[in-house]
Amino acid sequence: MTDMIVADQLVKDFGEKRAVDQVSLTVKRGEVLGFLGPNGAGKSTTMKMLTGFLKPTSGQASIAGHDVSTASMAARKVLGYLPEGAPLYPDMTPWSLLHFCAEVRNVPSELRRRRVIESIERTNLQSVVMQSIDTLSKGFKRRVGLAQALLHDPEVLILDEPTDGLDPNQKHEVRELIREIAPDKAIIISTHILEEVDAICSRAVIIADGRVIADGAPSQLAEQSPLFNAISVVLSTDKVQQARSILEALDDVQEVRVQSLAGGLAKLTVVPAASRLILNPVISTLGEAKLEAISIRPEASALEDLFRQLTVSPDKQEAA
Amino acid sequence: MGTLFTVAKREFSGYFATPIAAIFLIIFLAVSAAFTFFVGYFLERGNADLQVFFNFHPWLYLFFAPALSMRLWAEERRQGTIELFLTLPIPLWAAVLGKFLAAWLFLGVALILTFPMWVTVNILGQPDNGVILASYLASFLMAGGYLAIGSCLSAATKNQVIAFVLTVTVAFVFTAGGAGFLTNLISEFVGKSVLDAIAEISVLPHFNQIVKGVIALKDLAYFVALILAWLLGAMAVIDYKKAG
Numbered sequence: 001m002t003d004m005i006v007a008d009q010l011v012k013d014f015g016e017k018r019a020v021d022q023v024s025l026t027v028k029r030g031e032v033l034g035f036l037g038p039n040g041a042g043k044s045t046t047m048k049m050l051t052g053f054l055k056p057t058s059g060q061a062s063i064a065g066h067d068v069s070t071a072s073m074a075a076r077k078v079l080g081y082l083p084e085g086a087p088l089y090p091d092m093t094p095w096s097l098l099h100f101c102a103e104v105r106n107v108p109s110e111l112r113r114r115r116v117i118e119s120i121e122r123t124n125l126q127s128v129v130m131q132s133i134d135t136l137s138k139g140f141k142r143r144v145g146l147a148q149a150l151l152h153d154p155e156v157l158i159l160d161e162p163t164d165g166l167d168p169n170q171k172h173e174v175r176e177l178i179r180e181i182a183p184d185k186a187i188i189i190s191t192h193i194l195e196e197v198d199a200i201c202s203r204a205v206i207i208a209d210g211r212v213i214a215d216g217a218p219s220q221l222a223e224q225s226p227l228f229n230a231i232s233v234v235l236s237t238d239k240v241q242q243a244r245s246i247l248e249a250l251d252d253v254q255e256v257r258v259q260s261l262a263g264g265l266a267k268l269t270v271v272p273a274a275s276r277l278i279l280n281p282v283i284s285t286l287g288e289a290k291l292e293a294i295s296i297r298p299e300a301s302a303l304e305d306l307f308r309q310l311t312v313s314p315d316k317q318e319a320a
Numbered sequence: 321m322g323t324l325f326t327v328a329k330r331e332f333s334g335y336f337a338t339p340i341a342a343i344f345l346i347i348f349l350a351v352s353a354a355f356t357f358f359v360g361y362f363l364e365r366g367n368a369d370l371q372v373f374f375n376f377h378p379w380l381y382l383f384f385a386p387a388l389s390m391r392l393w394a395e396e397r398r399q400g401t402i403e404l405f406l407t408l409p410i411p412l413w414a415a416v417l418g419k420f421l422a423a424w425l426f427l428g429v430a431l432i433l434t435f436p437m438w439v440t441v442n443i444l445g446q447p448d449n450g451v452i453l454a455s456y457l458a459s460f461l462m463a464g465g466y467l468a469i470g471s472c473l474s475a476a477t478k479n480q481v482i483a484f485v486l487t488v489t490v491a492f493v494f495t496a497g498g499a500g501f502l503t504n505l506i507s508e509f510v511g512k513s514v515l516d517a518i519a520e521i522s523v524l525p526h527f528n529q530i531v532k533g534v535i536a537l538k539d540l541a542y543f544v545a546l547i548l549a550w551l552l553g554a555m556a557v558i559d560y561k562k563a564g
């Protein structure tokens with residue numbers, strides 16, 4: 001059994017509105033799937049169907065081979081789930097909530113304390129374990145939700161925006177944690193932070209308007225963007241015109257986009273023809289022309305660019 | 321079985337996490353005492369029994385049981401915790417029954433705390449304590465029936481106020497269906513068989529039998545069936561809501 005999470009043509013209608021439309025995906029052990037899409041794309045709804053919380057209008061889902069509607073208990077046992085917004089009982093403490101989950105999950109009583117303490121340490125909750133949950137900050141609440149999902153060391157994790165509301169350090173910690181536990185689990189995380197996908201996901205699925213519109217390794221997806229292998233050059237504004245014209249004259253360059261920055265600077269995005277490697281030609285051309293640049297580096301936002309291209313609504317695309 | 325106990329325990333301790341439990345108990349005791357003494361002329365009657373006290377219970381629960389049951393599921397829906405709760409490996413029956421038992425036990429505690437009434441009649445005279453015990457049983461069973469109705473209706477909404485109003489309404493129908501003034505009123509329009517059927521499913525006739533000290537299997541079975549039917553209803557509502 002290598003397909004630990006399977007969605008098979010999931011459809012969800014809310015009244016007239018089709019929130020999820022024929023979404024199919026599989027996640028194998030060791031994979032971290034980044035589920036991307038703009039707000040309202042249907043990520044949470046898909047995840048709710050994967051956990052069995054919502055019944056699909058049509059289609060099937062299974063967790064570790066257990067159909068979530070006909071073998072729901074078996075599926076829930078091997079699943080750790082962080083629902084959107086990390087809802088938790090406000091009048092409980094992290095300690096009592098985690099104990100409740102451990103008890104419900106049939107962790108033997110002699111192991112329970114250790115498991116709870118482990119998950120508290122993993123998510124750095126030590127300082128607030130005895131504080132009632134409604135007094136915790138958003139970041140701590142999110143981490144209690146994560147601790148709850150990790151408690152029983154589940155084979156499958158479904159995390160709906162696990163880093164939402166965390167500060168940059170906490171985001172980093174959570175990503176490290178996910179990376180650490182990933183090798184022997186199958187994980188889906190939803191996010192709209194693209195750097196997160198580059199950082200931890202082995203695969204990315206982009207959905208918009210309920211439909212899967214791209215599925216592949218993040219680097220593979222980035223290749224589909226015209227900005228793949230693009231170079232960005234920052235220089236002072238007075239040199240922009242000249243730099244632009246000599247760079248555009250290069251054979252391997254398709255176009256040069258200009259964006260002005262603060263402090264009398266501008267950024268040129270040099271887009272290669274057919275994803276060719278143009279870093280060296282760009283450097284030498286600017287050098288020969290004695291155009292001193294402040295920085296020259298590979299453009300990092302290819303995935304973001306693809307995301308924007310794919311998820312902007314059709315009518316806006318037509319207008320553009 | 322283990323998860324049933326765990327759910328019930330969490331719910332029950334939840335009542336005591338806020339002052340609401342204490343306030344509920346105080347009001348419950350104050351209202352039941354006030355009605356018994358002032359409205360029921362408990363002392364003036366000169367009888368050493370708790371008849372007026374228990375006669376008043378159906379109407380007492382009409383408000384107190386819905387106040388307790390309204391939050392059972394509606395609050396989980398409002399806070400979104402239902403998504404956590406229903407994706408834990410808890411069988412649906414254990415989730416529904418566990419929450420119900422916690423509320424029932426809590427109302428049981430409230431009922432036990434009325435023991436000074438029982439002490440009072442024993443000081444004033446020589447009551448039939450067997451009848452009083454049967455009455456406590458009847459009262460507790462009736463509380464369970466109302467709470468089961470409330471569980472089901474609480475599962476249908478995320479608004480506690482709506483859950484409360486619905487439950488009071490349905491519980492009123494179940495109670496008053498057997499009350500004299502209502503039967504007289506509708507007897508002008510319907511036949512005797514309909515009246516009998518209404519009396520059969522309504523709470524009061526069964527309650528009154530047990531309060532008299534007559535513990536018949538038929539009346540006990542009525543309350544068990546009432547509770548089970550509404551709890552099954554709660555399971556059906558929760559399952560239906562999964563379809564979004």
Ligand SMILES: Nc1ncnc2c1ncn2[C@@H]1O[C@H](COP(=O)(O)OP(=O)(O)O)[C@@H](O)[C@H]1O
Nearest residue numbers: 014019037038039040041042043044045046564
């Ligand atoms: N319970 C619901 N009832 C009606 N519409 C819903 C419900 N839940 C989600 N939707 C709609 O379905 C669409 C997808 O929502 P969601 O899955 O939450 O998106 P995402 O998580 O990608 O932001 C949205 O248009 C949302 O308004």
Ligand SMILES: [Mg+2]
Nearest residue numbers: 043044045084
């Ligand atoms: Mg969402």
